[in-house]
Amino acid sequence: xxxxxxxxxxxxxxxxxxxxxxxxxxxxxxxxxxxxxxxxxxxxxxxxxxxxxxxxxxxxxxxxxxxxxxxxxxxxxxxxxxxxxxxxxxxxxxxxxxxxxxxxxxxxxxxxxxxxxxxxxxxxxxxxxxxxxxxxxxxxxxxxxxxxxxxxxxxxxxxxxxxxxxxxxxxxxxxxxxxxxxxxxxxxxxxxxxxxxxxxxxxxxxxxxxxxxxx
Amino acid sequence: xxxxxxxxxxxxxxxxxxxxxxxxxxxxxxxxxxxxxxxxxxxxxxxxxxxxxxxxxxxxxxxxxxxxxxxxxxxxxxxxxxxxxxxxxxxxxxxxxxxxxxxxxxxxxxxxxxxxxxxxxxxxxxxxxxxxxxxxxxxxxxxxxxxxxxxxxxxxxxxxxxxxxxxxxxxxxxxxxxxxxxxxxxxxxxxxxxxxxxxxxxxxxxxxxxxxxxx
DNA sequence: GCAAAAATCAGGGTTTTCCCTGATTGAAAT
DNA sequence: ATTTCAATCAGGGAAAACCCTGATTTTTGC
Numbered sequence: 001x002x003x004x005x006x007x008x009x010x011x012x013x014x015x016x017x018x019x020x021x022x023x024x025x026x027x028x029x030x031x032x033x034x035x036x037x038x039x040x041x042x043x044x045x046x047x048x049x050x051x052x053x054x055x056x057x058x059x060x061x062x063x064x065x066x067x068x069x070x071x072x073x074x075x076x077x078x079x080x081x082x083x084x085x086x087x088x089x090x091x092x093x094x095x096x097x098x099x100x101x102x103x104x105x106x107x108x109x110x111x112x113x114x115x116x117x118x119x120x121x122x123x124x125x126x127x128x129x130x131x132x133x134x135x136x137x138x139x140x141x142x143x144x145x146x147x148x149x150x151x152x153x154x155x156x157x158x159x160x161x162x163x164x165x166x167x168x169x170x171x172x173x174x175x176x177x178x179x180x181x182x183x184x185x186x187x188x189x190x191x192x193x194x195x196x197x198x199x200x201x202x203x204x205x206x207x208x209x210x211x212x213x214x215x
Numbered sequence: 216x217x218x219x220x221x222x223x224x225x226x227x228x229x230x231x232x233x234x235x236x237x238x239x240x241x242x243x244x245x246x247x248x249x250x251x252x253x254x255x256x257x258x259x260x261x262x263x264x265x266x267x268x269x270x271x272x273x274x275x276x277x278x279x280x281x282x283x284x285x286x287x288x289x290x291x292x293x294x295x296x297x298x299x300x301x302x303x304x305x306x307x308x309x310x311x312x313x314x315x316x317x318x319x320x321x322x323x324x325x326x327x328x329x330x331x332x333x334x335x336x337x338x339x340x341x342x343x344x345x346x347x348x349x350x351x352x353x354x355x356x357x358x359x360x361x362x363x364x365x366x367x368x369x370x371x372x373x374x375x376x377x378x379x380x381x382x383x384x385x386x387x388x389x390x391x392x393x394x395x396x397x398x399x400x401x402x403x404x405x406x407x408x409x410x411x412x413x414x415x416x417x418x419x420x421x422x423x424x425x426x427x428x429x430x
Numbered sequence: 431g432c433a434a435a436a437a438t439c440a441g442g443g444t445t446t447t448c449c450c451t452g453a454t455t456g457a458a459a460t
Numbered sequence: 461a462t463t464t465c466a467a468t469c470a471g472g473g474a475a476a477a478c479c480c481t482g483a484t485t486t487t488t489g490c
Contacts, residue, residue: 011298011319013326017232024235083226104226111228154466167414170446181446182469189448190466199382200415200447205430208423215420369436385476396476397439404479405436415477436487446477452470459464 003119006031006046008039008062009054009081014104018052021108027115036065043069043076050115053098055082055089063096070097077118081111100124153194158212160187164200165207218334221246221261223254223277224269224296233267236323242330251280252391258284258291264334267326270297270308271429274391276377278311278426279370285312292333296326300344304426315339368409373427375402379415380422 005027009015012034019029031046033039035057043051051069055062066078079100080093090101099118102111103126114124153161156177163173170188174181192198197206207213220242224230227249234244246261248254252275258266266284270277281293294315295308305316314333317326318341329339368376371392378388389399407413412421422428 012322013236013296013319014229014232016323017229017236020235020239021228021232081228104228107227108231156467165416167412167416169414179467180469182471183467185447185449186468192448197382198448199384201380201382201419204416204419205423208420209430215424371437394437395439397441398437400478401438403477407478413478432490434487434489436485438485439483441482442480444477444479446475448475449473451472453468455466455468457464457466460462 002026002028003050003115004028004030004046004048005115006033006039006042006048006051008033008036008042008051008057008065010034010057011054014054018111022112022115025112027112036061039065040068040072043073047073048076049119051076051078052081052111052115053078055080055084055093063092066093066096066098079111079114079118079124102126153191157187157191157194160184161191161203161207162212164188164191165204165213217241217243218265218330219243219245219261219263220330221248221254221257221263221266223248223251223257223266223272223280225249225272226269229269233326237327237330240327242327251275251277251283254280255283255287258288262288263291265330266291266293267296267330268293268313270295270299270304270426273381274378275374276427278307279373279377281308281313282311282370294326294329294333294339298429299426300341305344307426316344317341318344368406372402372406372409375399376406376418376422377427379403379406380419380428 005022007015007018007022007029009018015032015034019032022029030048031042033042039051039053039062042048051066053062053066057065062080062082066080069076069078077099078097079102080098081102081104082089082093083104093101100114100123102114102124106126110126117124159177160173163176168176170181170184174184177184191203195203195206197203204213208215220237222230222233222237222244224233230247230249234247237244245263246257248257250272254266254268254277255275257263266281268277268281272280277295277297281295284291284293292314293312294317295305295313296317296319297304297308298319300318308316315329315338317329317339321341325341332339374392375388378391383391385396385399385403389396392399406418410418410421412418419428423430
């Protein structure tokens, strides 16, 4: 039986392009949503096998829409389609009940694979991201359900992050916080590990996105 | 004769989807680029009629790439394909030499219209944006060419700035630009002097504000 | 054509970040 | 009560960024 899919994305060109590609592969695109709210309505009324869910959408984002769909239509699986590869977001997406996560940078073939896998009841994770969840021996670090790995950064780390993103040097941060340079370095390192962001530029962007600093 | 098009976008799924849609319409997609640098190379080697240029791309953004292509291959027209509708960015795109500007929220039909118009030598502006350039009497507010731009930093400096703001290291930037580390250091130093911004975090914020990179 | 600006790089120095291991204390959770 | 985690810091090394001076070659503007 043909797989029945709903596409949710705020960009029309992306929706239409993806529809075209999926139909070439014999996938039935039975619905199109331009925000999370529409996606929920479609999932409830049409009971698709899979929803391809963009995360950043106006009105109601993909994260919340996923949670609602999984709750109201448990048979419908959700694959997150994202621009971002931040662990933070991925964790949230899986705890919201997504069965797959792929990047828009991924080739379409990968997206197609993801649909097939998820439709079989499996999970799918973009290979480049899967590494984050795997230790050196190749074992899953955590089961994909109970990820307390969504490491929220601590209070002090947040303080340091803010000052780093504001362009302060380690020495000045240490002074302002009345701790040693080593401590600030420790914090910065831990922040980077937790967020999987390994540059000042990246931390700055993260801080802006999270509202820790403003532009 | 069939229209020959190059697509430049950092998301593979968008590239493939757009290609699929254009080919259905009988447009020849003769090349695919995943950043500005590749777009320039393709424009020079393949002389397409039109380049569909995403603005925010890693390495070398659509703005810079457009300027270079317009300069080196004047017969090739560029249509900007953007998520943003800020006047600031649109202005810059047109001063860089773009012939069209459409949003990713636009329907594909509009994109197709834009290609046809631009190929005839006309300009195309997404209707929702066109309003910004028109006054109450329906006249163009500005000629689409002489918009004032405060270009403090040079082209190469801008390139370096983008990669710095993307979190790239000096060595990697040097490699991508095929110059020595010393040169990149020079550029970075000059940028900082010119902008009076003396931290990576500050440069990152500046780059975001200026639309050189996106969040 | 000429001067200014941009782009290129060298050499050599200081400072800072980045990365590792490892340790102590205290608080919070189970 | 035990473990986990936050917060604190040390030592030491490698890499990268930062800063200065100065020089050559192209490009570009007038």
